Amino acid sequence: MAKLIVHQEKITNSQEFIQICPFNAMQEKDNEVIITAGCRMCRLCEKKGQGAVEYIADEVQPQIDKSKWRGIAVYVDHVDGKIHPVTYELLGKARELAAKIAQPVYALFIGNDIEKEADELLHYGADKVYVCEDSELKYFKIEAYTNVFAKFINEVQPSAILVGATPVGRQLAPRVAARFATGLTADCTVLDIKENTDLVQIRPAFGGNIMAQIQTPNTRPQMATVRYKVMDAPQRLDSAVGTIEHLDVAACDLVSHVDVLSVTKKAKETTIDMADVLVVAGRGIKKKQDLQMLEELAGLLGGEVASTRPLVEIGWLDPKKQVGLSGRTVRPKLIITCGVSGSVQFVAGMNHADMILAINNDSKAPIFKTANYAINGDVYEVVPQLINKIKAGEAVL
Amino acid sequence: MNTYKRLDQDDLKNITAFINRDRILWDNEINEEYSHDELSAKQHYPDMVVRAVSTEEISKLMHYASENHIAVTPRGAGTGLVGASVAIEHGIMLDTTLMNHFIELDEQNLTLTVEPGVLLMELADYVEKHGYLYPPDPGEKSATIGGNISTNAGGMRAVKFGVTRDYVRGLEVVLADGTIMTLGGKVVKNSSGYDLKDMIIGSEGTLAIITKAVLKLLPLPKKSVSLLVPFPTLAEAIRAVPPIIKSKAVPTAIEFMEREVIMDAEEYLGRKFPDNQADAYLLLKFDGNSMEEIASYYDKVAQICLQQGAIDLLIADTDERAESIWKARGAFLEAIKSSTTMMDEVDVVVPRSLVHNFVEYIHQLQSEMQIRIKCFGHAGDGNLHAYILKDQLSDEQWDKILNLTMDKLYSKARSLNGNVSGEHGIGYAKKEYLRNSVSDKAVVLMQGIKKVFDPLDILNPHKVCQE
């Protein structure tokens, strides 16, 4: 087992020495500096300790034969056969990675009565789509799905597997990774591959304050999850290239301790706190009826309409829609403010949004200091035209 | 009755000569927000809004106003609750929010010099980044420091640290005739004649216009812990306050809150309060340099609370936990407001030992007057915020019941040796109640002071003590 050894005689000032560790994993005890269980083996103490800490490496583990693991596999995320678009994004990525190492792309499609949808996957570059159908697989049941997944890995032996970081993928991937005692890297934002088939995975850590590059050098398959809309969606190919294969599993593998009692369509999320996209009405909105225009825009973007304090005060919008210090704090992926001047108390409730787009006809509006995109224009002209463009689905010039 | 000149195109032209036209709002350029403050029911539009950026500009403007007998209403963020920043005589509204610069942090004298338009939340942020605390902590964080000084704002930390007046070392002001004057300074002590600075503080813009302030800072305590203390009844909660104060434990804040108001806040914010086992709570906050130090303070208080009937003491020792409570506390005003059609407020202050009498009286008054009154406030300093709600009453009924209820509340406060306003001020809305609560002689003195500062009565007319 790898370990760190502290050479006490080489420490000049133990108090300063202890400060080297960013995890507070060094303590002074009985005049000796010891490393506690807080140690993350970051080896910073070795780098900065001027010889006082020595790293004893692990005895070399036998290397696995990477050539026996070939291809990049994608788990097909779907609801009743309706394929989640993250799947296509991952197939596009898999295609790109596979081309670098000249290996095939696989897709794993688990469910009931889904084969008719499998063809579509071939239009996105899957060389082989493995379909496993059974009435027991109609609903996502973790044990059965894990068993099918395991069977797929044992049969196909893919080098790497990409899974969408959806509610299904996020619980299925770790169970599979644990079964194969292999590495799984969550929420990758960048993926690349080396000639030796090692997957280069980059992901944010500590709430996005740092990025980490992670590899899985000595186990296979390598596994990674990726969120929706992180990778680019590939173009659909006119012709289907690959083939569809069937994956059969034994009935005993489909036994489950979970019963699905009912499935209810989710009510549309109407609280502004949870919405991914917010369209905010400010004082630039002149009449209550004009809010409809913002409702329409929000609807097209799958978001909600929110409000500044003045519009709530005159009763145009419910107080629950108010963003700001005295209202709700929101953190959507996109916020479009329409005719909002940007009072401090408003900005304090929304300045952590991932992307802020402010439309205002006053080029000196304070909101422009906070906005990522300060758009100098008349809401009454820009928004209707934007709505038309979205509806028409125009190609971008 | 004093008559004031209404502004015309010539005035606009004249004023534009020394103030950039871009920063003047005229006629229909004037937003609706300038016609009222946070709570006023009626609208009064100024003829002109001037968004000043310097002392010199204000000096010139005041000189012009005094020459032409134009009423001037100073205004910060407009978050007041008593109509002090409403331009009853139209004229010029002087908006100071663009004067929002930090001028100097003097770490040797522990002072911060700011312009009046700096917002309280910006100020708190700024000093905390430098390791200091500006103790006054009124609930409305988007108010300006100029407004805070003009009302002698208090806030939750008054229990331990006092109020705004205690943290103003010096002021630069512009008098009604345009004279620029410095009062006080960075000095810690001052026995040099009448304290004019202290007269300006709390004068709600009727004596002079504040253009700069030198504030006193304290070192920032490193840690804080809030204790949420559930009690079976509000009476028991509030009766526990005097023994806590007597114990010398010195919490920075002692607030009280009731289930009903908490539920309004839950509804308003769409998030649950972390406890629901009781009808009434005390909320205590302790500051210190380490968690151990703070724990040693609240141990004693915990024993007192339990003896006084507290069900438990709940410890909010992380940011998330504290936020789950204080976010609700911060939303009370807006939450109550959104639970009714219209409301008016009472901001009385009584000796801390008598808070429970007053709160019990409010409860009794609700059934007597058949009206909903919601109440929360600073149990630790005797300052209560009671909100009388209109709900479904007709305007006529509302006026009648509101006036009667107000009269009763203020006369109760008087009988307990309390005052009309703890921290919101008198402005326009509470003038009559001030009259009733202080002696005639005191009113005469106040009017005399006003006359000395502003002989033409052009600064914020009809406010505080003026007819």
Next chain:
Amino acid sequence: MKILVCIKQVPGTNKVEVDEKTGVLKRNGTDSKMNPYDLYALETALRIKEKYGGSVSVISMGPPQAKAVLYEAFAMGADEGALITDRKFGGADVLATSRTLSQGIKKFGEFDIILCGLQTTDGDTAQVGPEVAEMLNIPSICNIEKIEQVQDNTIIVDMDMPEDIERVRVEFPCLLTVKKDIFQPRLPSYIKQQQTQKKDIDIFTFSDMEDQNEKKYGLSGSPTHVERIFPPTSDKIQQHWQGTAQEISGQIYGLLREKKFIR
């Protein structure tokens, strides 16, 4: 009914920086706290106990200081606690952590329900829960937004799926991870804190583990290696657009397409 909650001590703040030259983490402040997501799991456990009876135990893995989160859990109402701590567990990734935790849980006892928070604020992976379940060979349900009912050695819960809410019944023993906001977590009680401040907790080290293969723990047992860490590229864009409404709306449309808000 025996309920176990897995809790973790995390840094008090996520404000970490990377030294651009050395690529080393710089931590500001030394405060730590219970992983905020775990508070929801603990609250869920306490509510189940209050409604159906039973006991709530807590387990954590970390340095000796991590005891603090166990005592915090006692002050919130947990009954028993155990800490898994050993230098040999240092440097563990998701797999090695899950293995250590599952070994520790086996040592601690048998539980009907194991509850975990959705994720931690320092690792953010949301993977340890399901991996532990796999290693214990028990069913797992993630993303739970509501506890419906406990009934004859099963629990009925609502799982939040992309488009649906699935109501599922799962047999004991099982592992559940709960969403944030399933319940508002209670605050620690002063009275309970006073009563439990001297309570004994179980300490498990490597020698207590059933699997005595050292290579399966800590850095050696971690298949993933962090090759390097670096600061994220700042994506604070500040652009000022003006033009005709036609031009501007076209630009916005293009931006929304590029950022995948519309397809």
